[in-house]
Amino acid sequence: MHSFLKGEFDRQRDGFELIASENYVSTSVLEALGSIGTNKYSEGMVGKRYYGGNEWIDKIEGLAASRAKKLFGVDHANVQPYSGSPANQAVYFALLNHGDKVMGLNLFFGGHLTHGWKINFSGKYFDSVQYKTGTDGLLDYDALEKQVKEERPKLLFCGATAYPRLYDYKRMGEIAHAVDAYFVADIAHEAGLIAGKAIPSPAGHADVITTTTHKTLRGPRGAMIMCNGEPSNPLKPLPKDADPRKNLPTLIDRAIFPGLQGGPHNHTTAAIGVALGEALRPEFQQYAKQIIRNAKSLSETLIDEGFELVSGGTDNHLMLIDLTNKGVTGQEAEDALGLANITVNKNTVPWDKRTPYDPSGIRIGTPALTTRGFKESEMKQVGILISSTIRNIKDKEKIEGIKKSVMELCEEFPLYPDLSY
Numbered sequence: 001m002h003s004f005l006k007g008e009f010d011r012q013r014d015g016f017e018l019i020a021s022e023n024y025v026s027t028s029v030l031e032a033l034g035s036i037g038t039n040k041y042s043e044g045m046v047g048k049r050y051y052g053g054n055e056w057i058d059k060i061e062g063l064a065a066s067r068a069k070k071l072f073g074v075d076h077a078n079v080q081p082y083s084g085s086p087a088n089q090a091v092y093f094a095l096l097n098h099g100d101k102v103m104g105l106n107l108f109f110g111g112h113l114t115h116g117w118k119i120n121f122s123g124k125y126f127d128s129v130q131y132k133t134g135t136d137g138l139l140d141y142d143a144l145e146k147q148v149k150e151e152r153p154k155l156l157f158c159g160a161t162a163y164p165r166l167y168d169y170k171r172m173g174e175i176a177h178a179v180d181a182y183f184v185a186d187i188a189h190e191a192g193l194i195a196g197k198a199i200p201s202p203a204g205h206a207d208v209i210t211t212t213t214h215k216t217l218r219g220p221r222g223a224m225i226m227c228n229g230e231p232s233n234p235l236k237p238l239p240k241d242a243d244p245r246k247n248l249p250t251l252i253d254r255a256i257f258p259g260l261q262g263g264p265h266n267h268t269t270a271a272i273g274v275a276l277g278e279a280l281r282p283e284f285q286q287y288a289k290q291i292i293r294n295a296k297s298l299s300e301t302l303i304d305e306g307f308e309l310v311s312g313g314t315d316n317h318l319m320l321i322d323l324t325n326k327g328v329t330g331q332e333a334e335d336a337l338g339l340a341n342i343t344v345n346k347n348t349v350p351w352d353k354r355t356p357y358d359p360s361g362i363r364i365g366t367p368a369l370t371t372r373g374f375k376e377s378e379m380k381q382v383g384i385l386i387s388s389t390i391r392n393i394k395d396k397e398k399i400e401g402i403k404k405s406v407m408e409l410c411e412e413f414p415l416y417p418d419l420s421y
């Protein structure tokens with residue numbers, strides 16, 4: 001196992017990490033994640049546990065939650081979800097009954113599995129209707145409003161894994177609330193950009209906000225669910241006639257435990273708390289803004305190199321390239337770039353004529369390289385190296401040369417210099 005971890009360490013150090021949902025956490029986050037928090041059971045919530053000996057865990061979880069509330073401007077944060085998918089599952093469990101209608105962005109158009117995809121729990125146990133983007137790759141809010149009025153879902157999801165533009169949270173909230181639906185913003189991808197005040201927040205528009213903590217937010221793998229209001233005793237069920245909208249914190253807390261999970265992963269909670277502490281610092285706002293500047297620099301370079309970007313560019317940390325005009329598939333590009341130590345993932349593009357297993361595009365994001373210290377000029381070099389890889393996709397020798405350039409640039413931005421394997 002040690003040699004495998006060393007291999008992974010070398011891979012992370014020696015290449016361009018361009019997967020939009022990945023990042024490099026700080027050594028403080030790593031330290032908390034590898035801590036003795038993992039030894040403890042603490043089912044329940046702060047101050048109300050089913051096990052003794054939780055006085056320090058209460059402080060750890062309390063600090064993580066209070067930092068989340070401060071950072072995102074919400075009254076309540078549950079930091080216990082094991083990851084993003086269980087967090088979304090908890091929202092369904094808290095607010096809906098089996099078979100209720102939900103609406104989310106279709107997976108092929110950038111949406112997430114848990115937003116109602118048919119083979120996911122969310123599409124199997126709920127009546128899911130999906131919305132799409134227009135042919136320009138942009139959300140069409142008028143079309144969405146019409147569809148929501150016709151379908152009258154009980155819950156409308158906003159958020160995606162591959163949408164390169166910003167959301168109109170106010171408009172989506174109005175659309176959902178006009179039919180009495182809950183509006184849930186899943187900010188898994190953008191959380192760090194929102195925390196760093198680089199893009200607008202759904203707080204004040206969404207009834208519930210879910211997020212992972214390991215993408216732009218740069219924490220450990222984990223998740224949070226946030227909403228407004230004060231929880232009542234999470235160990236007691238709500239009375240039958242309680243208004244769910246006035247009791248969102250209690251419903252969310254009870255969905256996590258005892259609804260879906262057992263003991264929280266306290267080492268992860270500690271690491272989330274550390275990451276949130278880092279995100280509260282002014283430097284993090286610089287980081288968030290730099291992620292977007294880097295994405296713009298990379299997208300402009302790629303456009304100059306003749307690549308076609310979905311929606312014509314990006315407003316956030318990621319871009320989607322439609323490779324059709326290059327005569328290359330997403331899988332071929334992912335494989336060739338991989339040989340050059342450039343890690344990306346194949347991805348469908350809106351209205352893709354190919355399949356998700358063999359799609360037309362790739363998704364590229366800048367959070368990890370920005371953490372490493374890359375700025376606009378390095379992102380231009382990254383764009384040129386991507387372009388030459390695709391141009392020389394069948395030329396093993398040329399790709400070997402590109403890999404050397406990638407490793408040289410990486411060496412200028414050392415990763416975890418104090419860690420050794």
Ligand SMILES: Cc1ncc(COP(=O)(O)O)c(C=O)c1O
Pocket residue numbers: 021083084085086088112114159160161186187188189212222
């Ligand atoms: C928008 C969105 N929601 C939820 C998730 C699920 O998170 P996890 O992979 O931690 O279950 C993801 C992960 O990619 C995501 O992009």
